[in-house]
Amino acid sequence: MMKxxxxxxxxxxxxxxxxxxxxxxxxxEDRMLVxxxxxxxxxxxxxxINAVTAVVVNYRGFDTLGEVTVLFIASTGVGALLWRxxxxxxxxxxxxxxxxxxxxxxxxxxxxxxxxxxxxxxxTPGGGFPGGATIATAFLLLYMAFTAYEIPHKGFEKTxxxxxxxxxxxxxxxxxxxxxxxxxxxxxxxxxxxxxxxxSGGFIPVIYMLIGIKVGTELSGIIDNMxxxxxxx
Amino acid sequence: MNAxxxxxxxxxxxxxxxxxxxxxxxxxxxxxxxxMQTSTKSxxxxxxxxxxxxxxxxxxxxxxxxxxxxxxxxIAIFLLLTNPISAHxxxxxxxxxxxxxxxxxxxDRYREHMEAKKEEGDEE
Numbered sequence: 001m002m003k004x005x006x007x008x009x010x011x012x013x014x015x016x017x018x019x020x021x022x023x024x025x026x027x028x029e030d031r032m033l034v035x036x037x038x039x040x041x042x043x044x045x046x047x048x049i050n051a052v053t054a055v056v057v058n059y060r061g062f063d064t065l066g067e068v069t070v071l072f073i074a075s076t077g078v079g080a081l082l083w084r085x086x087x088x089x090x091x092x093x094x095x096x097x098x099x100x101x102x103x104x105x106x107x108x109x110x111x112x113x114x115x116x117x118x119x120x121x122x123x124t125p126g127g128g129f130p131g132g133a134t135i136a137t138a139f140l141l142l143y144m145a146f147t148a149y150e151i152p153h154k155g156f157e158k159t160x161x162x163x164x165x166x167x168x169x170x171x172x173x174x175x176x177x178x179x180x181x182x183x184x185x186x187x188x189x190x191x192x193x194x195x196x197x198x199x200s201g202g203f204i205p206v207i208y209m210l211i212g213i214k215v216g217t218e219l220s221g222i223i224d225n226m227x228x229x230x231x232x233x
Numbered sequence: 234m235n236a237x238x239x240x241x242x243x244x245x246x247x248x249x250x251x252x253x254x255x256x257x258x259x260x261x262x263x264x265x266x267x268x269m270q271t272s273t274k275s276x277x278x279x280x281x282x283x284x285x286x287x288x289x290x291x292x293x294x295x296x297x298x299x300x301x302x303x304x305x306x307x308i309a310i311f312l313l314l315t316n317p318i319s320a321h322x323x324x325x326x327x328x329x330x331x332x333x334x335x336x337x338x339x340x341d342r343y344r345e346h347m348e349a350k351k352e353e354g355d356e357e
Contacts, residue, residue: 098321
């Protein structure tokens with residue numbers, strides 16, 4: 001009881017302190033310094049309509065590369081923590097007929113929609129990470145509905161590595177052509193496509209396709225690792 | 234104000250009314266199964282009304298286009314297909330975890346079926 005009261009008091013003090021700090025920030029005013037530059041130049045500099053993905057992939061591509069690395073380390077870490085020689089699914093009850101049939105019908109559509117999200121990252125909200133997470137949801141559905149389902153491991157883990165390497169490779173091509181890492185060589189040198197159409201946005205769709213595939217396979221791998229239990233031989 | 238806009242507005246109104254009924258059913262009904270029954274059905278219907286209504290409403294305004302209607306139609310079909318499945322999975326999981334029926338219920342054929350199946354399994 002005493003502990004709880006102390007914790008509530010501490011949280012209230014911290015909350016008051018944060019609110020006091022935020023009270024000095026005026027809302028509803030134009031406070032953009034760098035933001036205005038992005039909004040003014042995003043179309044001719046990157047060819048993308050979606051300013052967020054342009055900033056994330058193009059202006060600040062290093063952050064995205066770091067995020068992809070974080071996800072990769074998380075996936076590898078889960079794999080290392082839960083490593084056992086022999087692991088099997090231990091689920092006992094198969095999903096009901098309604099669930100399995102529904103899953104069978106829905107999974108292709110979920111994968112299609114995930115691909116739609118990451119292919120259109122430069123035009124509509126979304127991008128590689130939400131698209132990849134949607135694809136992983138499809139595999140989670142399969143794991144939940146069927147007791148015996150397993151992702152094709154060999155293909156999945158290789159695809160993941162190849163996608164991650166291709167991202168760095170695209171950046172290195174930029175380094176060779178433009179002089180710095182993650183230089184947008186497709187848009188800056190060739191200007192392919194008109195702004196607002198699918199075939200535009202420089203290397204944003206390319207990179208987002210790679211990230212989508214990578215995130216999708218990675219999260220599926222994490223699900224696979226966590227859902228299995230060790231079997232004593 | 235034209236026919237599209239008016240139809241859309243009426244559909245949205247009907248949809249929100251069914252949303253309200255669904256929330257009311259959650260409070261009013263005695264056990265899990267009855268609550269799922271009232272809330273999923275009316276929430277699905279309410280969502281369909283609201284979404285299709287928004288699509289048709291957008292057809293009637295000067296900034297809207299067919300793209301809105303297409304999108305809402307796709308979302309509505311997706312929801313129509315997935316909502317019953319999720320409700321089914323929830324109820325089945327609830328029953329298998331031994332959540333009791335309302336004390337007023339009179340017949341439980343599923344339990345009889347499962348017990349019969351168990352006995353068959355023992356005999357073999």
